[in-house]
Amino acid sequence: MKIYTTSEPVDLSRISTEKPDNLDNKQSLKQEIKEITEGMRSYQQKLYAEGKQSLLVIMQGMDASGKDSTVRHVFGSLNPQGVQVYSFKQPEASELSRDFLWRVHREVPAKGNIRIFNRSHYEDVLIGKVRELHTPERIEQYYGHIRNFEKLLIDTGTQIIKFFLHISKSEQEKRLKERMENPEKMWKYHASDWKERKKWKSYEKAYEIAISETASAEAPWHVIPADDRQYRDYLISGIVLEKLKAMKPEFPGMSA
Secondary structure, X not given: OXXXXXXXXXXXXXXXXXXXXXXXXXXXXXXXXXXXXXXXXXXXXXXHHHOOOEEEEEEEEOOOOOHHXXXXXXXXXXXXHHEEEEEOOOOOHHHHOOOOOHHHHOOOOOOOOEEEEEOOOOHHHHHHHHOOXXXXXXHHHXXXXXXXXXXXXXXXXXXXXXXXXXXXXXXXXXXXXXXXHOOOOHHHOOOHHHHHHOOHHHHHXXXXXXXXXXXXXXXXXXXXXXXXXXHHHHHHHHHHHHHHHHHOOOOOOOOO
């Protein structure tokens, strides 16, 4: 795993997508994940009851990198009253007629809540760059707007964790084929997935630039090895728990 907190150069090809060789005990890892998520649940209850701060978790990654699966396994045991998931799809006409962050700002978490963005405002600088939907000058502006937007959220009580689920091209191929063959996953399959896969290098470069341009000490990027689902969940749940601990939420006293 690699954490980016400054605008240092990013080279995803030099970061492993696999779990360490010494982590082969799946049962032990499963137990650790269970204990971590129990800790997350405890802190989430305090966060919700306190109602003074919130947490935004941003999930980005190549197609089939495991964003949906991560949401289920890491956040599935939390109280749904205080946890929401939002997935950003292709913008509608009403959204395109406004600034690109308008639809995003509407979905940030309210005080006391955890919100997970399954894809996010970063799509505008990723797809926008790869498909050349915007000029290079506009993309540069967007990086600055994103930095300022996230600073605004942090300054007003919303902590941010940004994850890039880093899978290998071979693992993506395996998962896309699984979607085609497994009846329970066919609904996720789109023929366009293979078309987008041909742009792997372009997307990889777009991610490298976006991470470098928007990483900060307050809102770092965590590049998570995601070829192994269980190891991915272990890393992400641990990072979320540590962030919740650092926020120090407390149960409020009895109302007068």
